[in-house]
Amino acid sequence: DAKTTQPNSMESNEEEPVHLPCNHSTISGTDYIHWYRQLPSQGPEYVIHGLTSNVNNRMASLAIAEDRKSSTLILHRATLRDAAVYYCILRDRVNNDMRFGAGTRLTVKP
Amino acid sequence: DAGITQSPRHKVTETGTPVTLRCHQTENHRYMYWYRQDPGHGLRLIHYSYGVKDTDKGEVSDGYSVSRSKTEDFLLTLESATSSQTSVYFCAISPGDRGTDTQYFGPGTRLTVL
Numbered sequence: 001d002a003k004t005t006q007p008n009s010m011e012s013n014e015e016e017p018v019h020l021p022c023n024h025s026t027i028s029g030t031d032y033i034h035w036y037r038q039l040p041s042q043g044p045e046y047v048i049h050g051l052t053s054n055v056n057n058r059m060a061s062l063a064i065a066e067d068r069k070s071s072t073l074i075l076h077r078a079t080l081r082d083a084a085v086y087y088c089i090l091r092d093r094v095n096n097d098m099r100f101g102a103g104t105r106l107t108v109k110p
Numbered sequence: 111d112a113g114i115t116q117s118p119r120h121k122v123t124e125t126g127t128p129v130t131l132r133c134h135q136t137e138n139h140r141y142m143y144w145y146r147q148d149p150g151h152g153l154r155l156i157h158y159s160y161g162v163k164d165t166d167k168g169e170v171s172d173g174y175s176v177s178r179s180k181t182e183d184f185l186l187t188l189e190s191a192t193s194s195q196t197s198v199y200f201c202a203i204s205p206g207d208r209g210t211d212t213q214y215f216g217p218g219t220r221l222t223v224l
Contacts (some may be wrong), residue, residue, distance in 0.1 A: 033208035043155065043200045043215030051209075087152060091209040096211060099169075100145075100152025 004088045010104045012078045020073040020104055022088030027068050029095045035062065035073045037084040038103070044087065049075065083108045114216040116201050121221045129188040131219050133201030134179075141204040142184040143168075144176060144215065146197040152198060153194050159184055160207065191223045 005023040012018040035047040048055055048062045050071070055080065061074040070077040075082055085103040113136030123129050133142060141160055145153040146167075153166030157176040165176050173195060175187045187193055201216040 003158065029210065036213075041218075042219050043202070044213075045215065046212045049212075093209045098153075098155070100154070102150065102152055 003099075004090060004101055006102070006104045008102065009107065011107045011109060012075075012082075014108055014110050015082060017079050018075040018078045018082070018106065018108075019084050020075075020088075020106065021070065022072070023070045024088070024090055025069045026047060027090060028092070031090040032093075033062065033068075033071050034089045034091055034098070035060070036087045036089065036100075037082075038087070039081075039084045042101055044100075047057060047086070049091075078106075078108045080108050080110060082106065113215060114139065114201060116199075116219050118219060119217065120220045122224065123191055124186065124224050125192055126190050128130065129191050129223075131186045131199055131201075131221070133184045133186070133203075133216060135168050135184075135203045135207075136204060137214070138181060139203040139205050141207055141211075142178065143202040143204070144174070144184065145193075145200045145202065146220075147200060153201040156186065156199075175194055178220075179220045180181075191221075193223050196223045197221060 013104050035048040036044040038044045051060045063072045085105050087100050087103040089098050115134045119131045140179050143158040144156040151188045154170045159165045159178040177185045199219045202213040204211045204213045
């Protein structure tokens with residue numbers, strides 16, 4: 001299975017942008033890059049996903065490197081509510097197994 | 111929010127007793143999943159279902175069984191609970207199994223086996 005590598009933790013100041021990196025050097029051509037986050041004492045929630053092109057939605061932006069071996073989740077203005085563990089996950093075209101790593105714990109300081 | 115409920119939300123039981131956790135959805139999604147989450151780990155897939163009476167094993171299926179007799183309900187059973195099964199259990203649902211399909215997670219069940 002394709003694996004991802006993320007920093008264990010990151011800190012940000014409130015209302016500043018946050019860039020969360022993910023390395024996936026063994027990604028295959030059919031793997032989608034998904035990001036989920038898990039707020040304290042809650043189940044994970046979907047953030048964004050992409051294949052090759054950069055993606056934007058109301059929650060975040062996803063920047064994908066040209067060679068697809070890395071990606072960056074961008075929170076444009078971090079709020080205290082964005083403090084969570086962020087998971088970068090690779091999903092094949094047909095794959096029922098979402099392999100969660102340890103993720104990146106984001107701390108947002110007021 | 112996706113309509114997913116889990117019951118019970120908390121349970122304490124003793125080693126050797128049977129335990130059943132229930133996941134109920136109101137979204138009519140085809141796929142349902144059970145994950146467990148332990149401290150310092152991400153979620154790990156236990157079993158999943160791709161339709162009524164259609165289930166398959168995940169990464170950590172030993173000691174667990176599942177059943178799905180209705181689209182909306184997916185049950186996870188620990189036939190004889192062990193302390194190593196103390197964990198937080200999450201149910202998830204998804205409309206499909208493609209790489210673009212999103213999984214929606216329930217609130218979790220915290221199980222303690224003494």
